[in-house]
Amino acid sequence: MPGFGRGEAALVRGAQAGSVADLEALFREHWPRAYRAAYLVVHDAAAAEDIAQEAFLAAVRALGRFDRRRPFGPWLHRIVVNRAIDWARARQLRREVGDEPADLPDPAPARPRNPYSAGVIAALAALSPEHRAVIVLRHLLEYTPGEIARLLDLPRGTVNSRLRRGLDELAERLGPEDAT
Amino acid sequence: MTDERVRRLLRRAAPPGELDAERRAWAIIRAAYDPATAARPRAWPTRPLIALAAVLALVAAALSPPGRAVGGWVRDAIGRERVAGRPDARAALASLPAPGRLLVVSRRGTWVVSEDGSKRRLGAYADASWSPRGLHVVLVRGPRLVASTPTGEIRWTLTRRPRVLAPRWSPSGFRIAYGVRGTLRVVNGDGEPDRAVAPLAVPGSWAWAPGADRHLLAYATPGGAVRLLDVDAGRARWAVRGLEQPPRKLVWSADGKRLVALADAVVYVFDARGRLLRSQPPPLGSAQFVDTEFARRGHAFAVVARHMAGRTRVVLLDAERVPAGPRLVFNGEGRLSRVSWSPDGRWLLVTWPSADQWLFLRMPRVGEVRAIADIQREFDPGGGRTGTAPRPVGWCCAP
Numbered sequence: 001m002p003g004f005g006r007g008e009a010a011l012v013r014g015a016q017a018g019s020v021a022d023l024e025a026l027f028r029e030h031w032p033r034a035y036r037a038a039y040l041v042v043h044d045a046a047a048a049e050d051i052a053q054e055a056f057l058a059a060v061r062a063l064g065r066f067d068r069r070r071p072f073g074p075w076l077h078r079i080v081v082n083r084a085i086d087w088a089r090a091r092q093l094r095r096e097v098g099d100e101p102a103d104l105p106d107p108a109p110a111r112p113r114n115p116y117s118a119g120v121i122a123a124l125a126a127l128s129p130e131h132r133a134v135i136v137l138r139h140l141l142e143y144t145p146g147e148i149a150r151l152l153d154l155p156r157g158t159v160n161s162r163l164r165r166g167l168d169e170l171a172e173r174l175g176p177e178d179a180t
Numbered sequence: 181m182t183d184e185r186v187r188r189l190l191r192r193a194a195p196p197g198e199l200d201a202e203r204r205a206w207a208i209i210r211a212a213y214d215p216a217t218a219a220r221p222r223a224w225p226t227r228p229l230i231a232l233a234a235v236l237a238l239v240a241a242a243l244s245p246p247g248r249a250v251g252g253w254v255r256d257a258i259g260r261e262r263v264a265g266r267p268d269a270r271a272a273l274a275s276l277p278a279p280g281r282l283l284v285v286s287r288r289g290t291w292v293v294s295e296d297g298s299k300r301r302l303g304a305y306a307d308a309s310w311s312p313r314g315l316h317v318v319l320v321r322g323p324r325l326v327a328s329t330p331t332g333e334i335r336w337t338l339t340r341r342p343r344v345l346a347p348r349w350s351p352s353g354f355r356i357a358y359g360v361r362g363t364l365r366v367v368n369g370d371g372e373p374d375r376a377v378a379p380l381a382v383p384g385s386w387a388w389a390p391g392a393d394r395h396l397l398a399y400a401t402p403g404g405a406v407r408l409l410d411v412d413a414g415r416a417r418w419a420v421r422g423l424e425q426p427p428r429k430l431v432w433s434a435d436g437k438r439l440v441a442l443a444d445a446v447v448y449v450f451d452a453r454g455r456l457l458r459s460q461p462p463p464l465g466s467a468q469f470v471d472t473e474f475a476r477r478g479h480a481f482a483v484v485a486r487h488m489a490g491r492t493r494v495v496l497l498d499a500e501r502v503p504a505g506p507r508l509v510f511n512g513e514g515r516l517s518r519v520s521w522s523p524d525g526r527w528l529l530v531t532w533p534s535a536d537q538w539l540f541l542r543m544p545r546v547g548e549v550r551a552i553a554d555i556q557r558e559f560d561p562g563g564g565r566t567g568t569a570p571r572p573v574g575w576c577c578a579p
Contacts, residue, residue: 015213023213024206031202039195046419049201050380053403054362056209063213083379086363090376120193139183140190167186174189 012068023063027056030073033141034080040136041084043125051087055079077141078151081133088129123173131166134159204422208404263513265535269551273297273558277540277550278522280577281330282529283308283317286559286570290319292330299559302332307573309356311349311369314576318347318356325358327371336371346384355395355411357386364399366411377411382428389452391436398439400427406441408454418454431481433474438499440481442472447483449499462486463495463506471518475543476525482509484516484530492516494530496544509546510539520572531555533569 008029014022034055039048055076059066066072124132137148145163149156195201275297276282282293290305302308305319305326316335319326325344327335338344340360347358354369357377364381367374382400389396395411404423409416427441427448438457441448445468447460462469462485470484470492479499483506486492492515495506510516514534521528521543530539538555542548557563559570 020210020213024210027206027209028202031205032198035198035201035205036190036193036195040190040193045196045201046421047379048195049205050401050403050405052201053205053208054380054401056205057402060209060213086376087379090363090379120189124193135186136190139186142187170186 008072009068012063012066012072016063016066016068023060026072030076031056034076037077037136037140038080038084040121040124040140041081041129041132042088043121044087047087048084051083052080055083073141074143074147074151077137077143081137081151085129085133088132119174123170126173127166127169131162131169134162135166135170138163205403207422208426262536263534265532265537265553266539266549266551269537269553271553273538273552273555276522277542278524278527280523280575281314282520282572283310283574283576284559284570284572286556287568288560288563290317290573291559291570292317300331302328302330307346309347309349310574310576312351312353316349318349318358320344320347320358325356325367327356327369338367338371338374340365340374346386348386348388350388350395350397351390351392352395355388355397357388357397357411359383359386362402364397366395366397377409377414378407382426385428385430387430387432387439389432389436389439390434398430398432400430400441402426406430406439406448406450406454408439420450420454420456423448429472431472431474433479433481433499434476438474438479440472440474440499442469442483444468447472447497447502449502457499458502460497460502460506463493463497470516473519473521476521476523480544482519482521482528484519486515490514494519494528494541509541509543510549517569518571520575522575523577529572529575531569531571536569 011022011026015026031052035048035052038051039045042048042051058079059076133152134148137143137151138145143151145156145159149159273293276293276295279295281295284291284293285305285307288301290302290308292300292302302317302319303321305321308317308319310317314330317328317330319328323339323341323343325338325340325347329335343360345359347356349356355366356369357364357366359365359381362380362383363376364378364386365374366377377397378399380401382402385400387398389398389408396408396417397411398406398408400406404426405419405421406423406427407416407419423443425443425446427443429442431440432438437452439450439452441450445462447469449457449459451457468486470486472481472483474481480496481499483495483497484492485495490513492512493508494510494516496509497506509528510530512532512535516530516532518531519528526543528541528543530541532539536554536556538552540550552558555570556568
């Protein structure tokens, strides 16, 4: 699990006490991973931005009631990843019925900026949203399978099998290590 | 494949526009953060305490000679602000001033009010919308979306948990938009198929574009974007991001050429291609926008705006001229909440919960005001004043 040390608890306490600086520190700490996690599940920059942004807004709205004994990150990541899975499923459904993907002609081109990204994104895109989510939670956000099971309300065995199958498919699509 | 390799690859997979996204997001999060609210101490549940205080005060009121005055104070303390309203208000809603039928949601459910004032209760529904020609209504109750005739004959139902909200029938009659949690969904007018069309939408913000040859649905996102979605193609026509305040209601002009997005302290005016034409802060010293509705013709729209001094105003704005030239239509003590235009565009219905009155204003010059008193009892016969004001959700065409 990522580091939820005393520093984070102090930032949450500060933000609850009305400190904008502490809120900003909390945001800067968590935004990059939240946004990246959403992006790796949905593969749509605009949707990922909305999903991560909405998770932070939910956090800000609930800040006064937030239990400081609980770590902030897992709570945020749970919202982000579940929203991202819902969004990706909905998009798949639209494709199944013959429509084009919904979101969105964004001004920024929705294309990764380096060749490493392109390969990984394409390989991830071949997996289901559920498989992408567990891989992102395990290998980007560094949760243990047990923690992932709790975050997604899944049996631990399901998490393990999704991880195994997802990684096998990724390996097959990405080829040997020197190719990436 | 090693764990280390996967980790390395995922960290390299940089999303496009990462820094811009972070900058935009921080601006929105910062704007949503209120240090005073965040710093509010937790602990005591305030509502039960207020209720307990109110009960104790009522007992004191009953036992003391100046009981009536204390009773009035208690009503204020539990949030039922009361103002005098118009003294010339009629005692009952005996008729509507214009042809058409009104769909009203009250504490007792959803009602159809005919031009002659007769009312039919459709059931304990929490929200509703007319079909374009008024042949059907779509209703919601908990997780159920129900299509019915205005006489209460149910055509079909759909269940989506946990709760369905804000149904809107498209102008073509072939689609219905509704929300489930933050997701915007669309179902065909005959009840199938049903699908999610947008993952994040401000509840109730959505509005179908009139006059379009396709099913175009505008909606706002909590992050401050307004989007126009071609529902059948599953593709966005346009998106405007980074608005300073997230809009919570969108309304189209009748010709589909202007879209107004209402946020707490600003109104944005867009054209049909998504160009932000202008914006308007609350006019005439007001502090907060409450509701808006376009007139049935042209580009004028009525806006309810709350004033800091405990008054609320209804003003008429012109989408071509804002921020200049708001015209004051009504100025009342306390809280005004909603505006609805009659189908012929000659009357504007304004709800005034603080006075427990509805006002029908003859437009455009407010040549006449018809006030109806005791409006809560009108839609809850036998009930008391509960503080829950009946709200009109659509004034539709004559049958």
